[in-house]
Amino acid sequence: xxxxxxxxxxxxxxxxxAVVHGSTAVAAAIDLYTYVSVRFPTPSDNDDAIKIHLKxxxxxxxxxxxxxxxxxPELGSNAASSPRSSSLESSKAIASLIEDxxxxxxxxxxxxxxxxxxxLYTSIHGNKPAKIVVTSELPLGSGLGSSAAxxxxxxxxxxxxxxxxxxxxxxxxxxxxxxxxLELVNKWAFxxxxxxxxxxxxxxxxxxxxxxMIKFRCGELTRIKTNMPLKMLITxxxxxxxxxxxxxxxSERTLRHSTTMASVFxxxxxxxxxxxxxxxxxxxxxxxxxxxxEKIGELMEMxxxxxxxxxxxxxxxxxxxxxxxxxxxxxxxxGAGGGGCVLTLLPxxxxxxxxxxxxxxxxxxxxxxxxxxxxxxxxxxxFSGFS
Ligand SMILES: Nc1ncnc2c1ncn2[C@@H]1O[C@H](COP(=O)(O)OP(=O)(O)O)[C@@H](O)[C@H]1O
Ligand SMILES: C[C@@](O)(CCOP(=O)(O)O)CC(=O)O
Ligand SMILES: [Mg+2]
Numbered sequence: 001x002x003x004x005x006x007x008x009x010x011x012x013x014x015x016x017x018a019v020v021h022g023s024t025a026v027a028a029a030i031d032l033y034t035y036v037s038v039r040f041p042t043p044s045d046n047d048d049a050i051k052i053h054l055k056x057x058x059x060x061x062x063x064x065x066x067x068x069x070x071x072x073p074e075l076g077s078n079a080a081s082s083p084r085s086s087s088l089e090s091s092k093a094i095a096s097l098i099e100d101x102x103x104x105x106x107x108x109x110x111x112x113x114x115x116x117x118x119x120l121y122t123s124i125h126g127n128k129p130a131k132i133v134v135t136s137e138l139p140l141g142s143g144l145g146s147s148a149a150x151x152x153x154x155x156x157x158x159x160x161x162x163x164x165x166x167x168x169x170x171x172x173x174x175x176x177x178x179x180x181x182l183e184l185v186n187k188w189a190f191x192x193x194x195x196x197x198x199x200x201x202x203x204x205x206x207x208x209x210x211x212x213m214i215k216f217r218c219g220e221l222t223r224i225k226t227n228m229p230l231k232m233l234i235t236x237x238x239x240x241x242x243x244x245x246x247x248x249x250x251s252e253r254t255l256r257h258s259t260t261m262a263s264v265f266x267x268x269x270x271x272x273x274x275x276x277x278x279x280x281x282x283x284x285x286x287x288x289x290x291x292x293x294e295k296i297g298e299l300m301e302m303x304x305x306x307x308x309x310x311x312x313x314x315x316x317x318x319x320x321x322x323x324x325x326x327x328x329x330x331x332x333x334x335g336a337g338g339g340g341c342v343l344t345l346l347p348x349x350x351x352x353x354x355x356x357x358x359x360x361x362x363x364x365x366x367x368x369x370x371x372x373x374x375x376x377x378x379x380x381x382x383f384s385g386f387s
Contacts, residue, residue, distance in 0.1 A: 002039035003160045006174070007152035007189075007379040008032065009137075009144040010207045011232060011334045011343055011372075014275045014303045017250045017310050018268035019201040019216060021261075026224070026272050026279070027203050028213040030234075031373035034136040034149035038157040041129050052117060052132040057110065061101050063118075068127040071096060080124045080162040083187040085194060086115075094118045109141060109242070116151055116192035124158040124188070132157075142236055143335020147243065148204030151192030155185045156379045174380040185209055185379060198244045199251065211378025215276045217269075226279045228292065230375070231346040233329075233359065236368040237316035239339025246336040250310045264309050271306075275299050286349065293347045297330030300345060304332035312337030319365055320344070327358045346371070 008029040015025025041047040051062040069075060071093040074086075086094070094115050103111060121130070132154075138146040159181065177185060189205035203216040213224040254261040278292050278299075304321070307313060317333050320342045324331045331344045346355060359369045 001161060002037065002383070003157050004035060004037045004382045005153045005156035005160065005379060006033040006035045006382075007149045007156065007208045008211060008376065009034070009146060009149050010204055011144065011234065011341075011374065012203070013213075013334075013343070014299065014332075015203075015216075015268055015272040016333075016335060016337070017247065017307065017312060018265040018272075019203050020199060020247055020250070021254065021265045022218055023265045023269035024215055024217040024272040024276075025201070025203050025268075026213070026215055026276050027207040028230075028375045029207050029211040029378060030144065031376045032137040032144065034134065034138060034146060034153045036150070036153040036157045037133040038161055039131045040161070041131065047129050047131075050121060050127065050130055050132075052114070052134065054110065055133060055135045057107055059103070059107055059110070061103075061114065063097055063100075065127040065129055068097070068122060072122055072127075075122055075126045080159060081184065083184070083191050084123065085191055086119045090119065091115070091195075109240075112196040112244070113147065113150055116147075116195040117154060119195055120151070120154055120158060120188055120192050123191075124155075124162055139236055139341075141240055141242060141340070142238075143241075143243075143333065143337070143340035144234070145204040145208060145335065147196040148189060148193055148200075148208045151189035151196070152185060152205055152208040152379050155188035155192065156381055159185055159188065160381050171383065174382050176378075176380055182209055182379075196244065197247060199247055207378075209378050211376055213279070213375040215272065222276075224276055224280055226375075228279055228283050228289065229348060230279070230296075231348070231371065232374065233324075233344040233346050233355070234334070234370050234372060235320050235342045235344065235362050236370070237314070237320065237339050237342060238366065238368060239314060239316045241314075241336060241338035241340050243336040246312050246338050250312065253311055261310075264306050268303060268306050271299050271303050289348050293345065297345050297347075300330045300332040300343070307333055307337055314339045316367075317342055320362060320367065323361050323365065324358060327354055329358065 013026040019025035049062045053060045074090045140146045186209040193200040215222040321331045324344045334343045
């Protein structure tokens with residue numbers, strides 16, 4: 001049997017980092033996806049290994065099922081319906097399984113993703129042989145939630161092949177899970193994110209699972225309904241960074257300056273709530289849209305200032321801000337910061353010529369610009385098209 005799942009990346013419009021400390025954040029799915037295919041070999045394939053092929057990185061890893069059973073203490077088939085965290089013992093065993101693979105130094109960042117894979121796979125399917133293929137349209141480690149999209153797509157594909165997946169196998173094309181299954185996917189993906197991020201808020205896996213635009217606080221999501229056309233230019237500074245390290249650095253600053261940081265997080269909470277209220281309020285005409293866009297731009301700038309206070313800025317982000325401000329456009333980082341991707345609000349009445357000019361100027365600084373669809377579909381599953 002074989003299945004393919006896809007899960008979207010995301011942008012955070014307001015509230016990254018502060019959301020880890022209990023503030024509200026606003027996020028939206030984008031139409032760039034990570035795809036995960038899972039196939040169990042037939043007995044005639046005579047294949048006794050768990051294999052993962054990361055196509056974009058041209059990396060193929062393989063573990064004999066006997067080796068997995070030997071080192072992993074918590075092999076859990078029939079555990080699919082109760083997501084759990086990796087124990088210290090399992091984490092050590094997984095680290096030893098990865099060490100044996102001699103991953104090239106250039107791809108060493110992928111280790112946490114592979115750890116998450118081994119935890120999710122073995123928790124849901126034990127040491128059953130399988131071939132997993134992963135591709136992604138998302139840049140990895142750039143703030144667009146590739147880690148969550150990977151964990152969500154992986155969890156979805158694995159659960160679809162477990163007893164917990166109550167799906168129509170004859171359905172052609174992409175189909176959605178029901179609410180109970182979506183909740184389970186989200187919980188497993190959160191366990192994967194914990195392995196990659198250390199202390200995730202859960203916003204990335206939640207928006208990747210459910211799609212749309214959401215307000216998120218302390219594990220609770222509220223769907224944002226809007227008829228406002230929001231357009232963002234996403235600039236990838238191509239400066240590599242690591243969410244786990246940045247989240248940890250904000251927590252350290254919070255320990256050093258707890259009262260002050262509480263005020264910063266409080267201010268971010270207000271920004272996110274105001275932003276969500278503006279986006280949700282009905283739009284009547286162009287004038288109303290322009291007024292709203294001005295307010296959203298201002299809130300983005302305020303949020304950027306507070307992210308700076310948290311210590312997650314970067315000179316490349318400053319360069320994007322300096323460039324876009326010349327065109328009177330508002331910009332903030334998205335995701336963990338420290339480089340990565342930056343959002344610039346493109347007002348509805350902004351001419352295409354200005355968009356072209358600002359894009360050309362940003363790209364001449366070595367950045368990569370893109371405009372993605374915002375607020376689209378969450379994770380989906382398909383039983384055709386396995387390659
Ligand atoms: N397609 C993928 N295959 C394997 N691992 C992945 C994949 N996408 C993301 N990851 C893991 O997630 C890490 C990046 O996550 P993170 O630092 O949170 O940045 P972001 O989520 O913004 O892309 C990668 O270094 C890797 O460990
Ligand atoms: C910084 C944070 O708010 C978002 C991280 O997003 P990303 O991994 O940089 O795409 C962390 C989190 O909410 O778990
Ligand atoms: Mg991430």
